[in-house]
Amino acid sequence: AAEEEEEEEAAAAEEEEEEEEEEEEEEEARPSSRAVAVSLCDSAPCCGGVDDLQAVRSQGLVGALLGSLPRIPRQNLRLGRPLLLLPERGESLQVSLVCCWQDGEGAELRLQVKQHLEDQKRSYEEQSVLALEDRKAALLRAMTSSHTESGDEALQSRLEALDRSFTFPSSALAVQVSTARAGLSYRPEARATLHASRPLRGQEESSCHAARYQVFRDLRGRGFYLTSAGKFGGHFLVYPGDPLRFHAHFIAVCLSLEEPVCLLDLLAVARLGSNVKKTVLLCSPGPEGRVQYTSLQWSGMV
Amino acid sequence: MFTPRPTLTEVSCVKLGNLQVFHLELPLSVQDGYERFLSPSTVSLLQYQVFGHLKRLGFVVHRFDSSCQPSSYERQLNLPRSRDRAGTRLKRKRSDSSEASDRKDEDRTPPETSGVRPAVEGSEGRGGTWWLTDVHGGQSDPSPASGSSHWDFSSILFPDVGSRERQPGRLPSPDPSLLPASLAVGVCDVAPWRRRINLREVKTSPKEQKREEQRRGVNKDREVRRCRNWTEYRALLARRRGRRSGRPAHLWDGDVTPLHDPGQAIPTGELLDKISVIKSTHLLEGASRLKDSGEWRICFNVYQPDSVADFRKSDPGKPYSRVCVCSFGGPVPDLRALKTLALQSGDVSLVFAVVDHGDISFYTFKDFTLPTDVFP
Numbered sequence: 001a002a003e004e005e006e007e008e009e010a011a012a013a014e015e016e017e018e019e020e021e022e023e024e025e026e027e028e029a030r031p032s033s034r035a036v037a038v039s040l041c042d043s044a045p046c047c048g049g050v051d052d053l054q055a056v057r058s059q060g061l062v063g064a065l066l067g068s069l070p071r072i073p074r075q076n077l078r079l080g081r082p083l084l085l086l087p088e089r090g091e092s093l094q095v096s097l098v099c100c101w102q103d104g105e106g107a108e109l110r111l112q113v114k115q116h117l118e119d120q121k122r123s124y125e126e127q128s129v130l131a132l133e134d135r136k137a138a139l140l141r142a143m144t145s146s147h148t149e150s151g152d153e154a155l156q157s158r159l160e161a162l163d164r165s166f167t168f169p170s171s172a173l174a175v176q177v178s179t180a181r182a183g184l185s186y187r188p189e190a191r192a193t194l195h196a197s198r199p200l201r202g203q204e205e206s207s208c209h210a211a212r213y214q215v216f217r218d219l220r221g222r223g224f225y226l227t228s229a230g231k232f233g234g235h236f237l238v239y240p241g242d243p244l245r246f247h248a249h250f251i252a253v254c255l256s257l258e259e260p261v262c263l264l265d266l267l268a269v270a271r272l273g274s275n276v277k278k279t280v281l282l283c284s285p286g287p288e289g290r291v292q293y294t295s296l297q298w299s300g301m302v
Numbered sequence: 303m304f305t306p307r308p309t310l311t312e313v314s315c316v317k318l319g320n321l322q323v324f325h326l327e328l329p330l331s332v333q334d335g336y337e338r339f340l341s342p343s344t345v346s347l348l349q350y351q352v353f354g355h356l357k358r359l360g361f362v363v364h365r366f367d368s369s370c371q372p373s374s375y376e377r378q379l380n381l382p383r384s385r386d387r388a389g390t391r392l393k394r395k396r397s398d399s400s401e402a403s404d405r406k407d408e409d410r411t412p413p414e415t416s417g418v419r420p421a422v423e424g425s426e427g428r429g430g431t432w433w434l435t436d437v438h439g440g441q442s443d444p445s446p447a448s449g450s451s452h453w454d455f456s457s458i459l460f461p462d463v464g465s466r467e468r469q470p471g472r473l474p475s476p477d478p479s480l481l482p483a484s485l486a487v488g489v490c491d492v493a494p495w496r497r498r499i500n501l502r503e504v505k506t507s508p509k510e511q512k513r514e515e516q517r518r519g520v521n522k523d524r525e526v527r528r529c530r531n532w533t534e535y536r537a538l539l540a541r542r543r544g545r546r547s548g549r550p551a552h553l554w555d556g557d558v559t560p561l562h563d564p565g566q567a568i569p570t571g572e573l574l575d576k577i578s579v580i581k582s583t584h585l586l587e588g589a590s591r592l593k594d595s596g597e598w599r600i601c602f603n604v605y606q607p608d609s610v611a612d613f614r615k616s617d618p619g620k621p622y623s624r625v626c627v628c629s630f631g632g633p634v635p636d637l638r639a640l641k642t643l644a645l646q647s648g649d650v651s652l653v654f655a656v657v658d659h660g661d662i663s664f665y666t667f668k669d670f671t672l673p674t675d676v677f678p
Contacts (some may be wrong), residue, residue: 039333039337040337041336041340041347042340042341042342042346042347043342044347045336046333048333048338063660064659064660064661065660066336066347066351066354066660067332067336067354068354069359073358074358074359074360075358076355076358076359081332081333082332082333082336082348084659084660086659116329132346175329176325177329177331177332178329178331178332179331179332179333206660228658228659228660228661230629230630230631230656230658230659231630231658231661231663265416
């Protein structure tokens with residue numbers, strides 16, 4: 001019953017024409033197609049939890065990491081969560097439940113606060129025990145290394161004094177800042193009740209946006225991996241496999257069949273593609289969801 | 303809600319583990335921070351991405367406050383900076399092009415004396431009776447139209463010895479009454495004379511042929527015959543006059559005239575200026591007169607990491623560059639936006655940070671003068 005509820009609500013958020021396909025696919029029950037929590041960060045879809053990231057990647061959707069890695073924050077080569085998804089990916093079939101996290105109110109909030117305080121207290125006690133042990137070990141090291149003649153009694157007395165008087169200041173408490181929202185990963189049953197609070201696609205639905213989405217779906221259906229290609233003058237970079245293992249083969253530029261294209265633009269994009277050794281793919285979605293592809297390649301007279 | 307000012311630093315500190323933010327007594331996770339703090343009204347995701355990128359590289363990044371910038375007038379008063387615009391001309395010096403056209407009508411070249419042309423067809427067979435016409439009376443001959451002449455030219459033979467069509471083989475002997483008493487002249491054989499004459503046709507150029515036509519008579523001119531009324535004839539005359547003076551009417555009489563009369567002398571540099579399509583300008587030229595549309599804003603001041611030692615929050619000094627954030631999906635800044643932003647930025651270079659879904663590219667615009675290969 002929970003699954004049906006999910007399907008209905010997910011379908012309600014998507015376009016109507018995908019409803020039938022969606023229900024069919026979810027009935028096939030692929031193990032990788034699970035609900036993924038996607039949140040909106042300044043109207044861009046993001047994923048926070050590690051499980052969600054794994055699920056998204058296993059479905060063949062590549063995103064861009066935005067945040068700093070907690071252990072090595074001062075560099076730009078390897079970034080950490082959250083993962084930013086392309087708008088097309090956010091709309092893709094298997095993903096997409098948008099959750100707009102509501103602040104708990106009233107009793108729920110008090111419960112959460114109480115739980116948090118209890119967690120803090122527990123952590124404080126654990127840490128104070130560890131801190132005391134640390135100090136004792138340091139004292140032992142200091143005493144034994146200095147080779148004083150006081151012997152064991154002085155050591156014991158010092159240790160007992162430490163036991164009595166040691167207090168662990170709460171300002172020294174090490175606090176963990178969680179990267180992802182704690183709620184979902186702790187409570188897996190909460191996923192079943194996630195509902196789409198608002199659709200991912202915004203109000204402005206231009207034709208070029210629709211064209212891009214159709215091309216994305218078609219290429220993704222053929223098994224290609226797609227990332228954004230703003231730096232290459234196109235809409236998508238098309239990889240034959242996971243981007244971590246392959247170089248891109250194509251630069252996909254989405255055009256509609258009817259609109260006229262300036263020849264200079266075609267020449268420019270062809271030049272660019274030949275410079276970076278990728279084939280330029282002109283994609284035009286046609287009727288019935290089929291997409292026409294035209295490739296541009298630099299060739300000689302022969 | 304949250305104040306927009308410290309959100310940037312808050313989020314970055316949260317991510318570096320320096321700061322813990324509480325909302326409703328519960329600690330916020332980093333993801334929560336992303337969702338709550340970043341919005342178009344406070345700090346957008348694009349701006350935060352650029353901010354984070356630069357901070358991770360070690361730059362000191364501050365917000366740009368346009369009210370703290372000295373205005374151009376203040377800059378003029380306080381800072382004696384040298385405006386280095388090397389090798390550029392602000393105004394093109396315009397030479398006084400003499401518009402007075404020195405049109406002088408070319409004189410008609412005197413018609414050349416071309417070769418022998420068949421003037422009169424020799425009509426043989428007519429007897430020599432012209433000397434017998436009576437000066438005083440003239441009854442038996444058809445007198446010519448003009449009454450003063452008493453000669454009958456139609457009966458006078460002027461044989462065309464060199465004509466091709468009718469080749470007189472021999473000339474008859476003259477009337478013995480014309481000759482002195484004792485002289486007897488026989489028939490003249492023309493053939494050896496003809497052999498001495500260059501009988502080839504003279505090739506005349508079309509101009510010469512036309513001149514010959516015109517010489518023959520205005521009425522015989524083909525173009526004149528095509529004119530049906532005086533207006534057309536006058537137009538024909540004007541055309542001919544224009545062609546002669548080098549300023550054809552169809553080019554110079556309309557609304558759109560040629561840029562330059564080829565007959566006038568002009569140095570190459572000025573000619574290039576005349577035909578140039580692009581007008582060059584500087585980034586700061588005329589920028590103070592432009593109204594700022596407000597669409598493009600400078601977001602950050604960036605200071606270099608190695609100047610952190612002398613960087614003080616109270617007195618940051620001159621930034622290394624200023625950053626304006628945009629995305630690949632958005633519009634490219636046009637010249638107006640570039641000029642207003644350059645004016646706001648002052649003497650610090652402006653960098654455009656273009657965000658493409660996680661990748662950031664930096665672009666900047668610099669003044670550049672195209673070289674002209676003109677030797678004065």
